[in-house]
Amino acid sequence: MDIEISHLSYRFRENEKLVLNDINLHISSGEWLLLSGCSGSGKTTLAYAIAGILYHQKIGEYQGHVRFGKQCVEDIPLYCVSDEVGLVQQNADDQFCTLNVVEEIAFGLENRCIPEGEIKERIADSLKITGTEALHQRPLFELSGGEKQKIAIASILALQPSILILDEPTSNLDLESTRAIFQLLLKLKETRQLTVIIIEHRVAFFKKLFQRCIHLESGKIVYDGTIEKSPYFSAHFGLGSMLQRTEVNNSGPILSLHDWAYENGDGFRLEVEDLTINQGEIIALMGANGSGKTTLLKTIPGLIKAGHGWLVFKGKEQPKITPPEVGLVFQNADEQLFMNTVQEEIHYGLKNFNLDDAIHEKKASDLLDLFGLNEKLANNPHQLSYGEKKRLNLITTLVFSPSILLLDEIFIGQDAYQVNYIIEKLIYLRNDGTSIIVAIHDPALLKRMADRILFLEDGKMRFNLPLQQAVIWWQVNGYRDYLPEMGL
Incomplete structure (x- = not known):
C-alpha cells in the first residue's frame, strides 16, 4: 500500500x-x-x-x-x-x-x-x-x-x-x-x-x-x-577530531561508595564493593541493558534506597547526596518535566531552592542559548522533540552548578552536532572541577570524553579503570563490542 x-x-x-x-x-x-x-x-x-x-x-x-x-x-x-x-x-x-x-x-x-x-x-x-x-x-x-x-x-x-x-x-x-x-x-x-x-x-x-x-x-x-x-x-561522521580533551587534573576523592548494595525483590541485585569518584573527572558508566547502570545512578541521590553500605561525600559519611550538590538527568526525559512552558520549567527548580536570583537567571539564559532552546521559552516541554527534552533536562540540572552530575543516556535523541555541544560542555565542567558519571552505550564516545570506565555486568562492578586499561581488559576478555572503534 x-x-x-x-x-x-x-x-x-x-x-x-x-x-x-x-x-x-x-x-x-x-x-x-x-x-x-x-x-x-x-x-x-x-x-x-x-x-x-x-x-x-x-x-x-x-x-x-x-x-x-x-x-x-x-x-x-x-x-x-x-x-x-x-x-x-x-x-x-x-x-x-x-x-x-x-x-x-x-x-x-x-x-x-x-x-x-x-x-x-x-x-x-x-x-x-x-x-x-x-x-x-x-x-x-x-x-x-x-x-x-x-x-x-x-x-x-x-x-x-x-x-x-x-x-x-x-x-x-x-x-x-x-x-x-x-x-x-x-x-x-x-x-x-x-x-x-x-x-x-x-x-x-x-x-x-x-x-x-x-x-x-x-x-x-x-x-x-x-x-x-x-x-x-x-556529516554525521568524523566529528571526533573537532573536540580536544585536556589531561585530567582532579583534586582527589569527592565521593566513595562502600559495600553498596540494592535488591529489587525480583532477583536482581546491585553490588558495588568499593568505588571512589575523584573531583573533576568524567566516568563513563557502561554495561549491557539491565546490568544496573540506571539503578546505580538512582541510589546515589537516594531515589532508590540502597539496602546496604555507606556513602562518603566530601569527607562526610551520609546515606545519600541531595540537590543541589548532586544533579541527575533521567533516562526518560518526560519523567523530569513538570510545567507548561520551557521558561516555567527552568524557574520551577530555581524557586524550589530559592535560587531565582539574577545570577541564576543569567546562567539559565546562557544555557538555553548554548543548547539551542532560547527561542522555545513559550513552548510546552512535552511538545519538544525528544532530543530537545533531554537538553532541557540537562539545563534544569546544570543551572544549580552541582558538584556531582549523574547523566543517564544523555545522548539519546541527539544529532551529531548536539552530541558535540554536550561533550564540549561536559569537558568544560570537568575541567572546572565537576565530577560526572555518564551512562552511555556508544563506545565511540569514550575517547572523546571519558577519563575512566566503570563497567557493570549482571549488577556487579567488574572494574573501574582508566580508559586505556579498560580497553586492554575488554580486549583480553573478549568484550569487543565495548572497544571504542566498535562504536556506532
Whole structure:
C-alpha cells in the first residue's frame, strides 16, 4: 500500500513556527525509508502524521493530506489507521498501557478481538523474534530502557501492521542489542512485505537496509535520495577530531561508595564493593541493558534506597547526596518535566531552592542559548522533540552548578552536532572541577570524553579503570563490542 503525503504543514499553536512545512512525499509499498535530520527538525512529528495521530488529536493547525492507497487518514477513524500503521515511539513508556510484558503484548490483540489461541501464538512469536522470552512475566516498570524498547517493538509486531514506523529504535540499546534489532529488521525485510520507515541518528548498522533517505531541516524536506550521496549523512561522521580533551587534573576523592548494595525483590541485585569518584573527572558508566547502570545512578541521590553500605561525600559519611550538590538527568526525559512552558520549567527548580536570583537567571539564559532552546521559552516541554527534552533536562540540572552530575543516556535523541555541544560542555565542567558519571552505550564516545570506565555486568562492578586499561581488559576478555572503534 503506497503512502502519499500532499502539502502537509503543521504547527502546535497559532502564529508559532511551522514544525512541518509543505511536505510532499511518495513512499511505495514495500519500500524501506530512512528519515534523518537534526534534533527538532520534525521527524517525529512527520511520523505522527503518517500514523494518523497528528490529525486526530485535534491539537494545533494541520493542513494537507496523508493517504494510504485511496484512503485519506483525515477521513477515517484512528483505530482504522492503526490497523495499517504500527508506530514504535521513541520513548517506550509513552505507549505502554499495562503493567507487565505479556499483558502489554496481548493488549492490542485483545482490543481487536483476536482469538485466544492466536493471541498466545503471536505473543510467543514476537517475544522470540525480539529475543525477550526471558522477560515475559516481568513488570514493565522494572525493565531497563533497552528492555522496554524491545517490548514496545514486540507489541507492535504482534499486531502485524503493513506499515511499520520506528522512531529511534536503538537509542536506548547497547551494541549487542542494536545488532539484534538490525538482524530482526533484516529478517523482516527478507520474509515480510512491509513498508518500513525508521528515524535514526545512529545509522552505521542500518544504512544497508535502505536505498532511500529523506532528510528534514526546519520541517522541510531538503534531501531525497540515496544514503551514500547524502551530504547530511556524511556529516554525521568524523566529528571526533573537532573536540580536544585536556589531561585530567582532579583534586582527589569527592565521593566513595562502600559495600553498596540494592535488591529489587525480583532477583536482581546491585553490588558495588568499593568505588571512589575523584573531583573533576568524567566516568563513563557502561554495561549491557539491565546490568544496573540506571539503578546505580538512582541510589546515589537516594531515589532508590540502597539496602546496604555507606556513602562518603566530601569527607562526610551520609546515606545519600541531595540537590543541589548532586544533579541527575533521567533516562526518560518526560519523567523530569513538570510545567507548561520551557521558561516555567527552568524557574520551577530555581524557586524550589530559592535560587531565582539574577545570577541564576543569567546562567539559565546562557544555557538555553548554548543548547539551542532560547527561542522555545513559550513552548510546552512535552511538545519538544525528544532530543530537545533531554537538553532541557540537562539545563534544569546544570543551572544549580552541582558538584556531582549523574547523566543517564544523555545522548539519546541527539544529532551529531548536539552530541558535540554536550561533550564540549561536559569537558568544560570537568575541567572546572565537576565530577560526572555518564551512562552511555556508544563506545565511540569514550575517547572523546571519558577519563575512566566503570563497567557493570549482571549488577556487579567488574572494574573501574582508566580508559586505556579498560580497553586492554575488554580486549583480553573478549568484550569487543565495548572497544571504542566498535562504536556506532
